[in-house]
Amino acid sequence: MDFNREFKKRKCNKEEDKPTNWLSCLPHEIVLDILSRLPIKSVFQFRFACRSWQLLSHDPHLVSMHMSRALIDQRLCLIFHCDYPIRNQLHFVEFSDVDDCEIVRKIDTPFASSMPEFSVIGSCNGLLCLVDSLLASSIYIYNPFTRDYKVLPKSIEFQDQIVIFGFGFHPVTKEYKVIKIVYYPSAYNLDNPRHFRRLTYFNSRRSDVQIYNLCTNEWRSIGETPYRLEKRSSPGVLVSGRLHWMSQCGKFNGRRDRIIVSFDLSDDSFRNIPKPDSGALRSWLSSYVAVLGGCLCAFVPLPPGNGAMDIWVMKEYGVQDSWVKEYTIGPNYSPSFIGPEFQKSYSIWRNYLNGKLVRILCLLKNGEILLEYKGGSLVSYNPDSGMFKNHTFQGMPRLFRTTVLVGSFNPVVLS
Numbered sequence: 001m002d003f004n005r006e007f008k009k010r011k012c013n014k015e016e017d018k019p020t021n022w023l024s025c026l027p028h029e030i031v032l033d034i035l036s037r038l039p040i041k042s043v044f045q046f047r048f049a050c051r052s053w054q055l056l057s058h059d060p061h062l063v064s065m066h067m068s069r070a071l072i073d074q075r076l077c078l079i080f081h082c083d084y085p086i087r088n089q090l091h092f093v094e095f096s097d098v099d100d101c102e103i104v105r106k107i108d109t110p111f112a113s114s115m116p117e118f119s120v121i122g123s124c125n126g127l128l129c130l131v132d133s134l135l136a137s138s139i140y141i142y143n144p145f146t147r148d149y150k151v152l153p154k155s156i157e158f159q160d161q162i163v164i165f166g167f168g169f170h171p172v173t174k175e176y177k178v179i180k181i182v183y184y185p186s187a188y189n190l191d192n193p194r195h196f197r198r199l200t201y202f203n204s205r206r207s208d209v210q211i212y213n214l215c216t217n218e219w220r221s222i223g224e225t226p227y228r229l230e231k232r233s234s235p236g237v238l239v240s241g242r243l244h245w246m247s248q249c250g251k252f253n254g255r256r257d258r259i260i261v262s263f264d265l266s267d268d269s270f271r272n273i274p275k276p277d278s279g280a281l282r283s284w285l286s287s288y289v290a291v292l293g294g295c296l297c298a299f300v301p302l303p304p305g306n307g308a309m310d311i312w313v314m315k316e317y318g319v320q321d322s323w324v325k326e327y328t329i330g331p332n333y334s335p336s337f338i339g340p341e342f343q344k345s346y347s348i349w350r351n352y353l354n355g356k357l358v359r360i361l362c363l364l365k366n367g368e369i370l371l372e373y374k375g376g377s378l379v380s381y382n383p384d385s386g387m388f389k390n391h392t393f394q395g396m397p398r399l400f401r402t403t404v405l406v407g408s409f410n411p412v413v414l415s
Contacts, residue, residue, distance in 0.1 A: 031056070036065035039075055039094055040126075040145055040407030057146075063409045067125060070406045074365050077407045078378075079120070079128065079144060080104065080400040087117040087133060090144060091400075093393050094407070095370075104395035107144045111151070115140065120401070122167025122178075122235040126408025129167035129178055129235075136163045139178060141214065141412050150412045155210050155219045158184035162205070164229045166236030166243035170265040176214040177265050179236065179243060181225060183207050211268055222268055227261045230288075237289050239296045240317045241265050244273065244289050260289055260298070274320030276300075276312035290360040292369070297326070299360055311360070311369075327369065327383050362404045372402045 026034075035043055035056070043057065043066065056062060069075075075094070082089040090107040109115075117133040118140075126145065132138035137157050142149040166179035183205045207224045228248040236243030242262040260273040278300050287300045295313050302308040308331040316322035361370040368380040368389075376399045378391040 032059065032062050032065060035062055036069050038066075040066075040070070040077065040409075041094055043409070044145055057409055058411070063411070067406065067408045067410065070408065075406060076362065076364075077405055079107075079123070079403040079405060080397050081120050081403065082397045083376075083399040083401060084397075087119070088112050088115065089397070091395070091397055092144060092407075093396075095404075100391050100393055102393055104393045104397075106395075108147060109142075110147060111140060111142075111149060114138075120235075120403050121165035122238075123403050123405040124167060124169045124176065124238060126406055126410045127176070127412065128403065128405070129165070131165065136161070136180075139180075139212075141167075141176070141178075143408070143410060143412055145407050146409055146411075148412045150214075152178065152212055153217065153219060155180060155212070156182075156208065156221070158182060158208075160185055162231060164231065164234040164236075164245065166234070166238075166245075166263065168236070168238040168241070168243050168265050170241040172241065173266050175265065178212040178214075179263060180210040180212070181207060181229060182210065183228070225270055227259075227270060229261060233288055236263065237291050237296070239291050239294070244296060246288055258287070260296075273314075273318070274323075276314075276323035276325070278310065278312060278325075291362075292326075292360065293363040297360070298323075302328075309358070329369070329371075329381055329383075330386055359402075361402055370404070376400055378402065 035046065046057070078093050078095050080091040080093075081087065082091070088109060090109060091104045092107055093102045093104045096102065115130070115132050115138055118130045119133055120128055121131050121139075122129040126143060128142045128144060130140045130142055137154050139152040139155075140149050141152065162183040164181040164183075166181075167177070168179075169176050184207070186206045209222050209225050210219050211222060212219045229245045230248045233245040236245050238244075242264050244260060244262050247259045247261050260275055262271050262273050263269070264271065273296070276298055278298070287298060290297050290299055292311070292313060295315060296317065297314065298312040300310045300312065302310060309329050310325055311327040311329065312323050313326040314323050357374050359372045361372055364370055364380060367384070368382050371379045371381055373379060376397070378396075380389045380391060381387075382389070
């Protein structure tokens, strides 16, 4: 569709355009430039001004320009997925590291009736990938800002399966993919054409790697993976067009050391990623990978489980010598909801959970690290001062899991 011609056809000559005719009469390129600099919430409000703006919001040039500028300016949105009372509610807020004056707004989920509870298994370029909490075969790709969504076709299911997910985009191939790594009892026969294979007996587990391509709208299997990935490392961490997980115990060949595993979305292949020179990463089960400032990082809890942690950052992707111990986060933080009378109990809880207590979310423009603590606490950490700052917003849910993404008008169904 020629969005420029359609937009000009409507501008300045319709009654419905009068409230915004000052902007409609500007050249199309200037309008795109103005809108691409606005926060996602402001652009979204423009869509309801008139039909011209509704049409303009689908212009691929605006979609691309707005996404590029949002990434450069780090216009972050926080998506809160409620853990209570039911796990089918999403809220969002446009985050600023300067103040917390924004109001948290609820996001409508038009598929709530068909998926009463869901988990967020990945985010990329403003899109969320959601999976039914009970049926791993029900997967949706959803843009929470446009409310557009796509139901993925069913993939192969197994009884007693363990599923590791990933969702990402490769900048060269321009393809979005959902990765589903299924571990299942070895009694199954993969030649059986049925979508659901019944369990006959249980022995050791095998695997099946299933890949969905948004362009082709099809699933395909590439066979087994030689890695046993950790359930808690799902979903995979997206860096440089590759998804990353921690292995449970190395390959299936008896190795006990934990390794970082990547999946290249361009050629659908698994690879080992060199680890930082940290003995704790090999032995501590609570270590995991994340992304900070576009770089792969490894989160390593420090013994004896007092809440302190090291963060190693891979400055040059794929180069082992580029791992640097960039941050050490101290143990002296207690969430705001922990009163003085519960500090002793919280210390015991913190030692028990160790690294499972905190999640790394992102690196902020001011150099602070945004963290989420179990129990519903959003915190930024200043590496220079060693100080923590609690972030609370009006309308913020009590119990939640946070996803950081850049708001966009990316279409769910690609043309």
